[in-house]
Amino acid sequence: MNAPALQARIAAAHIGARRILHGIDLALPAGRWTAIVGPNGAGKSTLLRCIAGLLPCEGQVLLLGRALADWPARERARTLAWLGQQEAGGEDLRASDVVMLGRLPHRAWLAAPTAADHVAVDAALATMQCRELRARRLAELSGGERQRVLLARLLAVQAKVLLMDEPLAHLDPPHQADWLATVRALVAGGATVVSVLHELNMALQADDVAVIDQGRLVHHGANGDARTHHALQAAFGGRIAIHPVQGQWIALPQEASHAN
Amino acid sequence: MPTLAPTALDAAPPRAAPRVLWLAFTLIVLSLLALAWGASVGSTGFDSLRRAFDDPAAAQIVWDIRLPRTLGAWLAGALLALAGAVAQGLFRNPLADPFLLGSASGAALAVALAYAALGVGGMVAGGGSVALLQAASPWLARLGFTGAAFLGALGGVLLALMLARGVQQTLRLLLAGVVVGFVLGAVRDLVQLAQPDVLQAMQGFTLGITGFVGWGGCAVMAAVLAPLMVLAWALARVLDALALGEATALSLGLPLGPLRALLVGVLALATGAAVAQTGLIGFVGLVAPHLARSLVRCTHGPLLLLSTLVGGLLLALADVASRLVIAPQELPVGVLTAVLGGAYLLWLMNRRAGGAR
Numbered sequence: 200m201n202a203p204a205l206q207a208r209i210a211a212a213h214i215g216a217r218r219i220l221h222g223i224d225l226a227l228p229a230g231r232w233t234a235i236v237g238p239n240g241a242g243k244s245t246l247l248r249c250i251a252g253l254l255p256c257e258g259q260v261l262l263l264g265r266a267l268a269d270w271p272a273r274e275r276a277r278t279l280a281w282l283g284q285q286e287a288g289g290e291d292l293r294a295s296d297v298v299m300l301g302r303l304p305h306r307a308w309l310a311a312p313t314a315a316d317h318v319a320v321d322a323a324l325a326t327m328q329c330r331e332l333r334a335r336r337l338a339e340l341s342g343g344e345r346q347r348v349l350l351a352r353l354l355a356v357q358a359k360v361l362l363m364d365e366p367l368a369h370l371d372p373p374h375q376a377d378w379l380a381t382v383r384a385l386v387a388g389g390a391t392v393v394s395v396l397h398e399l400n401m402a403l404q405a406d407d408v409a410v411i412d413q414g415r416l417v418h419h420g421a422n423g424d425a426r427t428h429h430a431l432q433a434a435f436g437g438r439i440a441i442h443p444v445q446g447q448w449i450a451l452p453q454e455a456s457h458a459n
Numbered sequence: 460m461p462t463l464a465p466t467a468l469d470a471a472p473p474r475a476a477p478r479v480l481w482l483a484f485t486l487i488v489l490s491l492l493a494l495a496w497g498a499s500v501g502s503t504g505f506d507s508l509r510r511a512f513d514d515p516a517a518a519q520i521v522w523d524i525r526l527p528r529t530l531g532a533w534l535a536g537a538l539l540a541l542a543g544a545v546a547q548g549l550f551r552n553p554l555a556d557p558f559l560l561g562s563a564s565g566a567a568l569a570v571a572l573a574y575a576a577l578g579v580g581g582m583v584a585g586g587g588s589v590a591l592l593q594a595a596s597p598w599l600a601r602l603g604f605t606g607a608a609f610l611g612a613l614g615g616v617l618l619a620l621m622l623a624r625g626v627q628q629t630l631r632l633l634l635a636g637v638v639v640g641f642v643l644g645a646v647r648d649l650v651q652l653a654q655p656d657v658l659q660a661m662q663g664f665t666l667g668i669t670g671f672v673g674w675g676g677c678a679v680m681a682a683v684l685a686p687l688m689v690l691a692w693a694l695a696r697v698l699d700a701l702a703l704g705e706a707t708a709l710s711l712g713l714p715l716g717p718l719r720a721l722l723v724g725v726l727a728l729a730t731g732a733a734v735a736q737t738g739l740i741g742f743v744g745l746v747a748p749h750l751a752r753s754l755v756r757c758t759h760g761p762l763l764l765l766s767t768l769v770g771g772l773l774l775a776l777a778d779v780a781s782r783l784v785i786a787p788q789e790l791p792v793g794v795l796t797a798v799l800g801g802a803y804l805l806w807l808m809n810r811r812a813g814g815a816r
Contacts, residue, residue, distance in 0.1 A: 253706045276712025288551060289702040291756050300700050304712040309693055336756050352703075356711075 204229035204360050204391035205250055205262055212242075212249050212256035219245040220256065221414045227407075229263075229359075232382055232392040234405035234422075237434055242414040243395040244284055244364050250393065251281040251362050262360065276304035280358035282349060284365045284395070290338035294348045297337060298323055301355030323354035326381055328374070342369035350378070361385065363394040367401060379404060399431065399439065399450035410434050422448060479761040482754055486768035490533060493775040497529025500782050523673070531672025532778035532792065533771040534680035535733040536743050540770020541684070542729035543744030544751070544763050545691055548698035549722045550632055556745035557612070557730040560632075561639030563741075565615020566608035566734035568647045571661055573607040575654045605679055609731030615639055616723055667740035667793020669778045676736040683732035687725050688767060694722055695760035702759075740793045742800020743770050743777075749807065 203226040212220040219242045227233050235243045248254035252267040252275070260267045262279055270278070280301070289297055301323065302316040312320075324330045327347040337345055346369045353361060367375050379401070382392050386406070396402040403422050410418040410430045418430030428441040431450070439450045498521050501507065507525075510517040539557060546555035557563045622635035647665075651658035663671075697718045700708040709715055733740070747770035751762055754769075774792070777799070781792040 248706070251706075251710060253709055272714060273712040276710060279710075281706070281710040283704060283706050286704045286707060288704050289699075291752060291762075292699060292702055292758060293756070296699065296758050297703065300696075300703065300707075300711065303696065303700060349703075 202229055202264070203227055203261070205260065205393070206264075207246070207250050207258070207260045209246070209249055209256045209258035209260070211258070212245055212254060214245060214254075219414050220249065223258075223411075223414075223416045225409060225416055225419060227391060227393055227409075229391050230386060230389050231406040232386045232394070233407040233409055233419075234402035235393065235395045235409045235411060236397070236399060236402045236431065237411035238436075239397075241411045241434075243411050245414075246411060247281075247362050247364050247393065247395050251279060253281065273304045276358075277356065278358055279360045279362065280353050280356035281362045282353040282364060282366060285368060286349065291336060293334055293336055294329060294340070294351075295320065295324070295333035297348055298333070298351045298355050301352040304356065319355050319357055320351075323351040324348075326354055327351040328377060343371055343374060346370055347374060354381075359389070360391045361393070363392070365397065366394055367396065367398060375401065400448075403441070403448040403450060476761075478755050479757055479765065482765055483761075483768060486765070486772055490768065490772045490775060493772060493779065494526070494529050494533065497532070497775060497779050498525045500779050501525055527674045527677050528669050528672050529775055529778055531677050531680065531736060532669040533775040534677060534684060535669065535672070535737040535740065536747070536774025536777075537767045537771035538680060538684055538687075538729040538733040539740065539744040539774070540747030540751075541687060541691060541763060541767045542726045542733070543770070544748040544759075544766035545698070545722055545726045545729070546744070547748050548701065548759050548762075549719065549726070551701060552633065553749070554633060554745070556742075557726065558640065558739075558741050558744065560636040560726075561615035561619040561643060562612040562727055562730045563615070563734055563739055564640040564643040564647070565611040565613070565618070566731045567611070567665065567739055568643045568650070569607040569611025569614070569731075570604055570664065570735055571647045571650045571657055572611075573604055574657050574660060575650050605683070605732050605735040607731075608735035609728050612731040612734065613724070613727035615643060616727055618643075620723075663791065664738035666791035667738045667796065668791045669737050669740075669774070669781070670789060670792075672736055680732050680736055683728060684767075687729050688764070690721070691725050691763045692760055694718060694725070695758065695763055697722070698759035738793065740774065740796055742796045742804070743774050746800045746803050747773055749803075 205225075205227040207223060207225045207227075209220050209223045211218055211222070223246060225246075235246060237243050245254065249256040249258075250260055252260065262270060262275065267275065298320045299312060299316065302312060302319060306312065306316060321330070324333055327350050329344065329347045329351055332340060332344055332348060337348065340348065346366070350363075350366060353363065367378060370378060382394070386392055394405070396405075402408055405422055407420065408418075408422050408427050408431070409416060410427070412434040417434060418427060420427040420430075428448070431441065432439055438453050438455065440453050441448055441450050443449075501520065501524070507517040507520045511521045512518070542557045542562070543555070546557065546560055547553055549555070550560075619632065619636040619639045622638065623632040647661075651661055697708070697713055700711050700713055705715065730744075748762070748766040750773075751765040751769045754765065755761070774796070777792050777795050781790040781795050784790050784795070
């Protein structure tokens with residue numbers, strides 16, 4: 200396994216008075232795609248926010264071997280990009296403006312976008328197939344179109360480490376497949392991708408799967424590992440079965456009576 | 460990043476700039492026309508303008524009364540609109556406004572306190588108003604009132620933010636702002652009751668009045684507006700990033716804490732400068748950014764500029780209208796903006812409820 204791009208030792212994380220995470224120790228290797236999965240309310244998004252340094256937690260997160268707090272903010276923002284789940288807002292901004300915001304960590308204060316910024320924005324828009332949307336306002340886009348623009352915003356950062364919370368929300372199957380190809384290409388290029396996914400079939404495409412249940416990391420292993428499958432089945436109360444289909448792993452729902 | 464191989468830049472990225480420039484140009488021309496109109500409207504009518512070059516009295520009416528009050532109205536409207544546009548972006552709330560956030564009532568209270576503390580009641584016992592007194596007061600005093608209004612505005616916003624425990628919950632913030640507005644208004648009433656001289660002086664002030672703004676007031680407002688515009692422009696990117704959510708803005712490496720404090724400072728200083736000169740003029744700060752957005756949808760940089768120009772034009776026109784509606788009497792301009800702004804807000808509400816969005 201490669202050296203970890205991210206290393207999280209989180210004793211606890213709270214939202215309000217509620218404790219969400221309990222003693223998580225997770226090392227995410229560089230150059231791999233890890234999917235974080237688990238039942239609703241397990242703490243997946245909270246974990247991702249802690250890893251991104253957006254939510255204070257008891258513990259330490261190391262990004263490329265250096266504590267998050269020790270990174271200068273802009274340098275960290277260039278290295279680690281984050282996309283939230285169903286983020287609202289920005290309705291008045293045009294898609295190209297939104298994607299250009301991804302270049303903020305690269306741009307000097309008050310400086311106009313450089314040619315490199317425009318190239319990065321254009322490439323990100325092209326990768327997410329939303330170049331034709333760039334003159335439209337976010338408010339005018341459908342849920343899937345909006346999600347593609349926000350993903351392009353994430354890509355425009357050109358970070359080494361990419362964190363995405365439910366990146367496939369609202370995407371139709373062709374665009375899901377495009378996203379998959381994009382993530383594979385990013386990882387092949389040396390980037391580290393961490394995604395929270397509730398769609399298990401997509402999560403089983405990832406190199407590694409981290410299973411979270413009730414705020415605890417119950418398993419972290421390769422997607423094809425039988426132990427990973429067992430952990431997944433246990434986390435979902437035995438209500439899923441995982442089968443190999445044409446070289447891929449597929450999770451199917453099980454009726455309660457079949458659960459073992 | 461290998462996957463992000465640059466594709467051909469076959470078309471330049473879409474730009475809203477030409478439209479923004481045209482709009483800005485049009486608004487400036489309209490503002491100049493409004494200024495000229497303002498110079499020709501008053502109890503002595505157009506006649507004063509016509510005779511301004513021969514008759515010293517007519518020249519004084521145009522040059523010392525009509526022009527500065529119209530320009531003062533423009534500047535106050537611009538300041539309030541800038542404050543409103545910054546507030547709406549900062550709090551991610553289209554209803555944010557210097558008045559709804561308690562900053563205007565804070566500024567008004569501070570001005571009342573300043574008058575009470577300075578014991579200037581006797582000076583206005585003759586029936587003058589705060590504005591008249593201000594026109595007569597020396598430079599330093601005028602700056603002092605603006606400073607007091609700034610501190611009051613800052614206090615009002617901070618109180619609202621404290622009560623709302625931050626900006627995350629927009630409804631909570633607005634309710635807190637309304638509460639702060641009422642409470643500070645009540646405290647101001649108490650101050651006025653305790654010192655009847657101040658009450659008399661504050662009467663025109665609480666209604667919002669542009670009639671007594673002189674060149675000095677214009678200079679103060681212009682001196683505040685110019686640097687605030689530059690600062691707001693410099694921070695516009697922050698507002699754009701905030702539009703995508705606080706977490707996204709943080710993840711883009713923006714130091715949100717200090718930037719927010721700066722923006723609250725812009726909001727408070729703009730409100731304070733306007734309130735100190737013209738009193739409580741409502742709805743301009745709320746309506747102008749909405750009008751600007753309906754003209755063009757753009758990032759916050761151009762939006763702040765256009766909102767400011769729209770706000771200036773609106774209040775300059777309202778100032779002229781306030782002299783025309785019941786001529787030769789004059790309506791406090793705050794009454795007019797409240798009626799017009801309220802109507803606009805109702806229309807906006809019905810349009811939204813009607814399913815436009």
